[in-house]
Amino acid sequence: MSKRIEVNDLNVYYSKFLAVENVTLTIEPRTVTALIGPSGCGKSTFLRTLNRMHEVIPGAYVTGEVLIDGNNLYGPGVDPVLVRRQVGMVFQRPNPFPTMSIGDNVLAGVKLNNRRISKPDADALIEKSLQGANLWNEVKDRLDKPGSSLSGGQQQRLCIARAIAVQPDVILMDEPCSALDPISTLAIEDLIEEMKAEYTIVIVTHNMQQASRVSDRTGFFNIAGTGKPGKLIEYNDTTTIFSNPSVQATEDYVSGRFG
Secondary structure: OOOOEEEEEEEEEEOOEEEEEEEEEEEOOOOEEEEEOOOOOOHHHHHHHOOOHHHHOOOEEEEEEEEEOOEEOOOOOOOHHHHHHHEEEEOOOOOOOOOOEHHHHHHHHHHHOOOOOOHHHHHHHHHHHHHHOOOHHHHOOOOOOEHHHOOHHHHHHHHHHHHHHOOOOEEEEEOOOOOOOHHHHHHHHHHHHHHOOOOEEEEEOOOHHHHHHHOOEEEEEEEOOOOOOEEEEEEEEHHHHHHOOOOHHHHHHHOOOOO
16 A cells, blocks of 8 residues: 655646646655646646546557656556545545446456455445445445445545545646535544555645645646646755745745736
């Protein structure tokens, strides 16, 4: 569980358009890294390169390297499906499968990976994953009810349970609280703090307070103008980014002067 991520000279293209330019950074195991910056600066695009999700868009490709414990995700013959099993993702809006029960939602990724699993093992995995997402006590008596019957915050934690059921090493979160109320947001933030004991977590957020609360390190992305590529401007310990950044644009952003 939990791996180091090294990104070297990464450029992200959509056909001829350069969306993200020349990102180099290292993310340590069992840490939370926040990616911040104004809309359209490439944060989510970069996040999706860490499990090759951006490739679902035709014409998307990268140059450079993304290494997880020294293994290049973009090396010859690497299967993107296996990459996504190792690097799970939680999206901006909770997306449980509406026709599936709560229990079947947890197992969806496991079954998608063609893993045959016995009923006792499935029951144990459902319980373990829901406990890992801090949801078990709320749903243990209604596992056969639709995932869509849960509140928004519960649905997002169900999606986290689904992500961890396949036993990834890394979990990516793309604005996981943007559609949630403050109480649900706090529950997700508490969960992130607990989960970093086992996983390497990378989160995109527009909420500066959230970035300062949950992350160990923060990367600030920015863009020079419309049609220009997003760039990683500064990457450092979160306390440094928010209290003593080395780049003026970072200070302007975190203090609310733009963005």
